[in-house]
Amino acid sequence: MGALYTQIGTRCNRQTQTGLESAVDAFQRAAGVLNYLKETFTHTPSYDMSPAMLSVLVKMMLAQAQESMFEKVCLPGIQNEFFMLVKVAQEAAKVAEVYRQLHAAMSQEPVKENIPYSWASVAYVKAHHYVALAHYFAATLLIDHQLKPGADVDHQEKCLSQLYDRMPEGMTPLATLKNHGQRMLLGKGHLHRAIGFHEESLREANLCKKLRDIQVLRDVLCAAHQRTQLKYNQHREDDDLLNLVAAPNVLGEQWEPAVWACAAGAGGHSCTSRWLFAHPGRSRGHTRLVPPALDVVTHLQF
Template identity: 45%
Template sequence: RATSNHKVKETVALELSYVNSNLQLLKEELEELNSSVDVYQNDSESISVPMIPLGLKETKELDLLVPLKDFISDHYGEEGILFEKEIKEFMELRQAMRTPSRNEAGIELLMEYYNQLYFLDSRFFPPTKSLGVFFHWYDSLTGVPSHQRALAFEKGSVLFNIGALHTQIGARQDRASLPGLNQAIDAFQKAAGAFNYLKENFSNAPSLDMSAASLNMLVRLMVAQVQECVFEKMTFLRAQHDFLTRLQLAQEAARVEDVYSLVHQTMTQAHVKDYVPFSWTTMVHVKSEHFKALSHYFAAIALCDCPAASDAELPEHEKAFIQFHVTMPEGPSLRVLLQDPEERRKLGKAHLKKAIMKHEEAMRIHGLCKILRKMDILQEVLSFAHKRSLSKYSEIDHEEDFFETGDAPDVHPKTHQKPEIKSPNFSQVKVTDLFHRLGPLSVFSAKNKWYPARRVHLMRGENGFGFTLRGDSPVLIAGVIPGGCAAEAGLKEGDYIISVNGKDCKWSKHAEVVQLLKSTGEEGVEITVITLQGLEGQKTVDKKAAVMSAGSGLLKSNKENSRKSLMNSKSASTLLVWSKKSKRSKKSTYGIPFTTVGDNEAMY
């Protein structure tokens, strides 16, 4: 017990409560800043409903110079100091991606870094050993710090920022123009794809913004914002004011209301309710009510402002109207309703009554949130829509109307353009392995282990050097003739030639190594070889995901690991070809009679 003095206890408790209250206030202020939506909106003078963007996750600087140099020395047997340039170049790339520009160049920068992480993972993160580096990232909304040793956490955080940056690009588009609308749709669809890819390929994230529940909410939010842009695009393109067009607009608005209602339900679930900013939840609720009001408004003007259907138009109008409402309205038959102006006015008046009620509900909910009350443009949009519905209601309301205005059925949601979730296209940003000089990844990777390099001096005998070679990058010694020069010098089947007379041959083609060997004189040739430690490297690959899960929490799925096929750089494609050759050669090198030389082999 720290103390038995009651007065001291009370004083300490009071001070702690004061500190906690200050921390809570700071947290609320930070959430307000991080959840701000108006800072990312466009500067156009046109009136557009604001969109919800995400702020980027922030990260600390990371010094990889010493850890990578040590790993290069210990694992690859190279002088770590010789790779300082490559390490610093990688660190500069990481520093740059912390503050990307809010445009396509910023997206490309993040993708370039994400693709480089594939090479970093393959080169420096063995499946059974930690590099000893912590990756620090802050929650996008709360600012709460998290850290892990797993490189997957770094990858997931960068992927999150790719999605977040797309939301900012989408929010700042001028949606008063068709190009701006198309760009906003594309950006929000790509944001949904990034968050969905993150949800499906990464798990056990330490921060709430990357939890499955939060990512599911973000995907639905982005899809809803795409649907809102589709509605705006529809109003932009369908300038004509005929009956069918207005029915389509009403159904598009109902579809927007439908998806925002789903987002609101998701935001109020237990796992995310306390995490999602109140301003976001309120705005989504406001939009749900606002677009429901718009669906009834467009239904009303379709009935009241458009002329009654002629006999020629009636079949087409009946076909559209029979699927227009969720439930058929009470009253006369469909034919009478469409051709009788008075019946159309009555139903239109009922729709307007419901529209006004929903407009007022949207304005009421909007008034509950302090942050939204500061957004003049949102207040202006809601007020304009409300006044427009009131004006139309006054226009069609007659003094001699003694009937009670009925309750209009809701409009059936329908869209002509369904949102598309666009997964990130990593291959569009070409990168080259910064640590290319270490050698081909098929051999010189963190998962492989080999014995120390051996330097061997060979003298050409009557029958040559006495070995067969296969493949390239690096060239493999496929067989050694018993009693030959190579066997006496200690060369073995499965050795890789990494240098000839001091010339680095890790990336050399078969013909280049052969030429170096043939050009040697009577003094012989000095070659350096390495030998992989059996199949240990291959056996540990399959265990990598499980080890990372137990050691650090964040797990990459097989889909994430198989993203190697998406890397279309020259080095990656070369490695794939070599990998196939390497496996084939290993199966055929052991136990082959040396009187027989395979098609892919050459004896020297």
Template identity: 40%
Template sequence: MILEERPDGQGTGEESSRPQDDGSIRKGYGSFVQNQPGQLQSHRARLHQQISKELRMRTGAENLYRATSNTWVRETVALELSYVNSNLQLLKEELAELSTSVDVDQPEGEGITIPMIPLGLKETKELDWATPLKELISEHFGEDGTSFETEIQELEDLRQATRTPSRDEAGLDLLAAYYSQLCFLDARFFSPSRSPGLLFHWYDSLTGVPAQQRALAFEKGSVLFNIGALHTQIGARQDCSCTEGTNHAAEAFQRAAGAFRLLRENFSHAPSPDMSAASLSMLEQLMIAQAQECIFKGLLLPASATPDICPDQLQLAQEAAQVATEYGLVHRAMAQPPVRDYLPASWTNLAHVKAEHFCALAHYHAAMALCESHPAKGELARQEHVFQPSTPHEPLGPTLPQHPEDRRKLGGGAAASHLVQSPAQGGPAAGCGDSGTAALPGQVLTARARG
């Protein structure tokens, strides 16, 4: 299938696609080995090349197996195929393990933290823009293509730099600049009946399997995917032990979700699994969940200093329940075929663990509000709507105990689970698992509103 850009998709205007005023070309990493993320990307590139080589060997062996009728040759080829498939499986497992190596993307100086899931960048091969652009300028516009060698070289340098972007805002600007240039080229030089005549070669971010297409939409979609992936790496590197870090991390994951949503809504017929509609939908939901987790961490910082304030604990219970809901949706998406067939198993397990973990935190903070807090007179009565159903047609929930000893017994014993009601009852931990929402208004992140 050929990746297509939907006609109603919003591109980038001509003004935003102009080169920098100073005429300079921003650079990526000068060398893969200069830093830890660069070393990781270099390792991924080597794995992609090895996977591509094994795939070519397997294709040749399969063709020979189908073409020959000699029994001895077929047995030999079948044995060789088993070796190749075994090597491919080992390489894909190594790539999956590399994709789950989140240590290099976690902030330094923190203790034990719950890791985030960053996404690796798609790798590509070098590309020669000069020949097709010069021919197009000469044939279609009637001008000498060689007179634009400087501009074409700047475009090639820009693409080369995007292969190794730095893991910061400068790297994002670099990818955005190249994406803008692609939109400019698509609008001015190419049309559905006139393709660039280039073969764009990109490796799948999750499986390492190469994909090739001549459609410019494939190049644009791959760059947009890398913009989202780079946002995930920036978000995972933030220090969530301070308010500023949690805000930056939440914003980065929201921007990543927006990039994946834009890619899903405006491009179709993806040639690689990581850009399929199912994968992009899962990645969008994952980034929303991680952004919601960062919001919860930001609220937890000031609340941990005052654990005896009832409204703060109830808000934390609500936010933890929302995080559990989001991760429940992520786990459900990861467990569905075909996503589960090429997704690292550790991602699915981590999403499940986080859903249960934040569900437990919702119960904990609800119990803290009842047992350890010291509400003002009438405060619990004003907060009782948290434990009541959202509609008058549903049966009433349990009566909130007013006596401190009754609250302590209810929160500390086995009956504490009744305080955190089911999603249908609208309790503070409603939504723990795969469905439901919290009752109090809070910083609830949704794909459409915040993506």
């Protein structure tokens, strides 16, 4: 059943809101089925059904659900507006984080020996691609938007403070919003980091033969890298390397993707409509909306 849901998720029309909602639903259902197997069947006939392997597959499904939700947010287009850019930057950071966790899980022995190299490469590429996008959108909101008369300064300050776990030394959210020079320095710092992450995702994609053969993947990675490089070049100055600010990490939304809960009924195992969440300060089973996510590469299935 879990494999069937992954097939459904990969075949949804990702050019429509309805199709993306169906993809999210399918990947979350797949995660629920796999999670049920992990928690229920302790004596497995083979390693591919072991708790360690099933945990990786659950992470894989949730990462793809997160990514699909981000794509749903971006489908109507990303407006160059401060609060929209904050949201997109945070959502990109969240997708990057779930793929980073997935790649870390795939890299552990003995799981590593039982996972196709191309799967681990996709997770690594996506983790770096999305963190680059997070830095790019953070840079855009800093460079392209200045405080204007009548702007909601308190709201902008709150959003900017929630974007980071810490501000660079000597900077505060409010002072940065009001100071054009600080905004430019921090924005270019984000672009510099974004370029590095883009280059790393391209490097990894070139190392894996299967990924090298996916032209749409190469096109997306190259286009994102070129867009970031172009924006950096537009604002680059001769002394940037001397004055460059070390941009902090962009934080994603502080909640986890949902898993469809599976319950054993009289007729066997079935997926119910109850969500399971891991969220600070909230008990499991508390209903929450899932944060959005962006897809650029073919989805994994098994």
